[in-house]
Amino acid sequence: xxxxxxxxxxxxxxxxxxxxxxxxxxxxxxxxxxxxxxxxxxxxxxxxxxxxxxxxxxxxxxxxxxxxxxxxxx
Numbered sequence: 528x529x530x531x532x533x534x535x536x537x538x539x540x541x542x543x544x545x546x547x548x549x550x551x552x553x554x555x556x557x558x559x560x561x562x563x564x565x566x567x568x569x570x571x572x573x574x575x576x577x578x579x580x581x582x583x584x585x586x587x588x589x590x591x592x593x594x595x596x597x598x599x600x601x
Contacts, residue, residue: 530549533545533549534546534549534550537549538558538561541561541562541565543562546558563591564591566591567588567589567590567591568588568589569586569587569588570585570586570587570588571583571585571586572584572585572586572587582599583599584598584599585597585598585599
């Protein structure tokens with residue numbers, strides 16, 4: 528099976544792992560409409576950029592219908 532046929536088959540059976548290996552990273556966003564009902568949006572907030580001194584303060588996940596928020600309480 529050539530690359531185009533492999534990618535077409537992966538899209539048809541919704542094999543995201545295979546599809547992302549077959550399509551350049553710069554083109555991944557074009558497949559969003561095919562997976563819109565399976566996508567979750569993730570937002571992670573931290574106190575800074577230092578792995579040693581910073582920590583996660585909030586994680587939010589939107590699944591297309593509901594937002595789930597997880598907040599670190601001191």
